[in-house]
Amino acid sequence: MAQNAWDRVTARGQIGEKPVLEMRESCERCKTPFPMDSIDAMICRYECTFCEPCVSGPLNGHCPNCGGNLQPRPKRVQK
Numbered sequence: 001m002a003q004n005a006w007d008r009v010t011a012r013g014q015i016g017e018k019p020v021l022e023m024r025e026s027c028e029r030c031k032t033p034f035p036m037d038s039i040d041a042m043i044c045r046y047e048c049t050f051c052e053p054c055v056s057g058p059l060n061g062h063c064p065n066c067g068g069n070l071q072p073r074p075k076r077v078q079k
Helices: 052-056
Strands: 041-043 049-051
Touching: 041 052, 049 052
Parallel strands: none
Antiparallel strands: 041 049
């Protein structure tokens, strides 16, 4: 049975698991914590995580690590 790419590769490069976001708990720049339902968390394609005030201010919408655009991160679901 053929597997699709999402079944073969994960965010950590392991085979057979679905990729998931790391969902970091605070801004990498100012250390502001993100509650479970935060709408202020912004991520780049490598999951670097920053708060909205840092993104709209000093970071000017770009990740300082990779230079990519920062987009709203999905909300975390409490288990």
